[in-house]
Amino acid sequence: MSESNNPASLDVVAIGNAIVDVLTQADDNFLVRHGLTKGAMALIDEDQAVALYGDMGSGVEVSGGSAANTMAGLASLGGKAGFIGKVKNDQLGRVFTHDLRAVGVEYDTAMAAGGAATARSFILVTPDAQRTMNTFLGASAALGPDDVHPGTIDRAGITYLEGYLWDPAEAKEAFRKAADLAHASGRRVAFTTSDAFCVDRWRDEFLDLIESRVHILFANEAEIMSLYQVDNFDDALQHVRGHCDIAALTRSEHGAVILSGDEVHVIDAEPVTNVVDTTGAGDLFAAGVLYGLSQDMDLHTCGRIGAIAASEIISHYGARPEANLAALVKQKLG
């Protein structure tokens, strides 16, 4: 591994699906009627998108995308963030672009001029604040290796990759190129497994990637158990040790565990009075941890910042911060 000669001018650059979320309230019957698995992300085609949207209640459009949410969070924490992902040059594509740039994230991926529309995820929020996502990937799937510029990866201390991107074939190549470039530059690679069904589709490739390329792994309880095909979290913990430098594993209201070599840190969830919508909780936890790591903070503090950022996002609809996270963290950590 050769070290890059340049100081990192970006703390983190993320590669992910560029998605506009369409949030709506739904009851459990709606999920049953449409055969949806609560809490999961399902990929849908355009026909399914039209059918689902036609049956959904009125929505709110908010820019989303897992890794993009993480970068918006990183910027709100005071970090220097970049994003690589594909929209079409349509109304929602311009909304996505505006929203990311407006919070200070560097984002210059060429918009698709033709082809499928900008990606949308129909997010059904049930009264228990759980979110169930149905994503039409659209233009997002047109991301390819040419969209990953070596200069950008070289400028970033950490390259962060979302597992969701493993579904579209071209995007997977972009993802691999970025991981290889980061590795070659001596930069760190972070990866989130994104979703348990996603892990199930790509288990062997994910394991291979983690072993060969990933320094910092993010996964939730269901994902890490699926990855190692074990039926309890403790067994998964034993497996993940040694597979990557740092593993940050989230457990919803039970907080998180961060492992690194012999270190184990148990992080409590930050108390939230009124959980409104859990969309983006994992994305913002990752933002906090990545921010802490980029500032060379200790792992416990990294985890605390992640928990604070996650607590902000679940207290309102949508997966982009409404509060200034840097100020919130300062207030909470003292």
Add this chain to the structure above:
Amino acid sequence: MSESNNPASLDVVAIGNAIVDVLTQADDNFLVRHGLTKGAMALIDEDQAVALYGDMGSGVEVSGGSAANTMAGLASLGGKAGFIGKVKNDQLGRVFTHDLRAVGVEYDTAMAAGGAATARSFILVTPDAQRTMNTFLGASAALGPDDVHPGTIDRAGITYLEGYLWDPAEAKEAFRKAADLAHASGRRVAFTTSDAFCVDRWRDEFLDLIESRVHILFANEAEIMSLYQVDNFDDALQHVRGHCDIAALTRSEHGAVILSGDEVHVIDAEPVTNVVDTTGAGDLFAAGVLYGLSQDMDLHTCGRIGAIAASEIISHYGARPEANLAALVKQKLG
């Protein structure tokens, strides 16, 4: 005035601008920098829209439009609502259409195939929860008399018209046609003055319209004072008596006054713990009053329902109800 032979199958049909709101947080400096008047609505052209959006923070897209919000509120209260307004057949136009139909509002106005994009209003919400609106009318201005079908107006007990529509010339003709049709059918015409600057632009025409065609007038304190060019609310009250059958005048946190002949009802504002965003407060007050009137309730109860509906809308971002208003009213009125 001849009476319609048909029973009203719609409680209210509204004609208004078909707008998608783009809500963002802004501080007072931002308003000053862009020369904006807090609390008002300004019309902007496409170049101004691009410049303002480029400088704005990240936004949330929610279907809006004053009269459309009122119809969404009426539907949530249990009323039968219709809407006439123009979008383009683009992504935001389809969002607007979906959101209105999804809450049960009848909405069939032909989409524009070409021309300007669907209207957007950039709504800057300051920390005091005030909203300042900058509207690019786009396709909304293409509404014309041909979009007003006599059968629809005849089917509605009340035709509700928003003053904002007086700005685009073609829309004004549509508005006049609807008012004339409603009058000819012996239906009631309701009208909101919408905005003090709007009143200032069209004072004489508004006064003429109110005198000749309007049964139910909605205005806030600033608008009714501007309409009669007086500098206190009390003087405005004396002027409005006799100009229409019912006048419902809102005074923000001071509640509302409803006048009809010799009757005067003072309605207190419904207490709200945390006022987040006042966008839509007037629209939802109108929804409550119109619902009550359509159910032949007494004026005090009409006003109370208006106050309850307004209190729901100001407790969250966006101008469409998140709660079931019928249930909320039942709970509050007992």
